[in-house]
Ligand code: ATP
């Protein structure tokens with residue numbers, strides 16, 4: 492068990508699609524920080540709420556280990572790591588606390604444009620490339636389809652052209668990347684946006700009150716935006 496702290500620590504993406512909107516949203520809750528020289532840690536000056544700047548994939552694990560209390564991460568990343576824990580027979584230790592209304596996208600199954608799509612059964616015996624193996628495996632199991640999941644950490648959309656896979660399961664927002672690779676989306680596995688993630692179990696008193704204050708301010712900031 493990590494030593495208890497009297498400051499709240501929030502993990503956000505260091506650089507990438509969620510980095511800037513996450514900071515802007517937290518700043519609109521009245522949080523301001525002093526950045527460390529290595530720019531990985533931001534010390535909260537207006538409230539005892541600090542930021543840790545990390546890769547988005549690391550955020551659920553940092554919460555699970557108690558290194559961070561909360562995180563801003565795509566539901567897609569959170570759901571994948573939850574699904575992996577469940578598939579391993581473990582209890583999920585983090586959960587979604589609040590949807591944040593930015594970073595919208597969906598995890599979609601896409602097949603070559605020239606396939607006449609007849610439904611999931613068509614994927615039987617095919618190879619599907621993805622960076623989301625647990626969510627894909629769960630969806631295939633739900634559909635009763637047996638297919639080969641090919642795990643790729645990047646450049647998933649070119650896998651069919653390279654002959655590595657027959658279909659893909661990847662994040663889509665406009666669909667332009669799929670179209671550029673002669674692929675079309677045929678099913679949605681997860682509707683995603685950035686979310687505030689936190690532990691399933693709550694916090695001790697001091698951090699619990701800080702987290703509750705932050706949640707109230709986030710609620711207010713999100714209401715003004717929409
Ligand atoms: P990191 O270096 O932190 O691992 P990354 O390359 O995994 O960065 P980004 O590409 O910045 O991450 O995407 C972060 C999140 O943005 C995604 O997990 C997803 O929730 C969201 N997102 C929104 N639209 C898209 C999109 N079109 N493609 C990919 N991610 C998107």
Ligand code: ZN
Nearest residue numbers: 546547548549
């Ligand atoms: Zn990532």
